[in-house]
Amino acid sequence: MDVANFEEAIIGNIEQAALQTGAKVLIIDNLTYLCIASEKGDVAGALMFRLMALKKKHGLSMLILAHTPKRCLSNPITQNDLAGSKKLYNFFDSVFAIGKSAKDSNLRYIKQLKVRYGNYTYDSDNVIVSSIEKIGTFLQFVNIGYATEKEHLKEPSEKDVSQEIENVKLLSGQGKSIRDIAKELNVSKSKVGRILKQD
Numbered sequence: 001m002d003v004a005n006f007e008e009a010i011i012g013n014i015e016q017a018a019l020q021t022g023a024k025v026l027i028i029d030n031l032t033y034l035c036i037a038s039e040k041g042d043v044a045g046a047l048m049f050r051l052m053a054l055k056k057k058h059g060l061s062m063l064i065l066a067h068t069p070k071r072c073l074s075n076p077i078t079q080n081d082l083a084g085s086k087k088l089y090n091f092f093d094s095v096f097a098i099g100k101s102a103k104d105s106n107l108r109y110i111k112q113l114k115v116r117y118g119n120y121t122y123d124s125d126n127v128i129v130s131s132i133e134k135i136g137t138f139l140q141f142v143n144i145g146y147a148t149e150k151e152h153l154k155e156p157s158e159k160d161v162s163q164e165i166e167n168v169k170l171l172s173g174q175g176k177s178i179r180d181i182a183k184e185l186n187v188s189k190s191k192v193g194r195i196l197k198q199d
Helices: 003-021 041-058 086-091 158-173 178-185 187-199
Strands: 026-028 059-064 095-100 107-115 127-135 138-147
Touching: 003 026, 003 041, 026 041, 041 059, 059 158, 107 138, 158 187, 178 187
Parallel strands: 026 059
Antiparallel strands: 095 107, 107 127, 127 138
16 A cells, blocks of 8 residues: 555544544554654644544544654753654644663653643653563553653763764854754753854
8 A cells, every 4th residue: 555545544443443442542652653754744744633633523532652763862852852753743732751761771761841731740850760660470660759851861971072062063154043953953052052152
């Protein structure tokens, strides 16, 4: 099947399965599989629009999983780490990410990135920390407390720092704005500003 027919069939199967089972909560694992062309904003947007229409039509709740591309573990997780088109972010009511802790390979932290309804509680100053444990036959997250995201990030090496400075200067030399540089390198605008002021 071509891409359009594949997505049409998948959406139809999701609706049919929800109606047959009476399910009101759907977990879609994962977005990349569902939307082959998720990097293309128009295609991804059209797919999400159809999923949202399905949600409203049948009163469904959806948890849509997406993988993040490889990222530098020294940087905080932001909306720019979401796999696929950035346009997808606008469709979601809430977004959270699970990050790997640099402290311990068995630790993960959970961070809220977007909240449309409700409180924005678990930001970078208050992430949920969990350990991965096998209890009985199930591997699961066990909540062990709260921390700042910074506590679980990798300390950047001197090489990382000098590479970041070089990248900022290169992009600035290409005429990019502080906002664009920050977005591309996944760092704060204030950090980009500090680097450029050092010149």
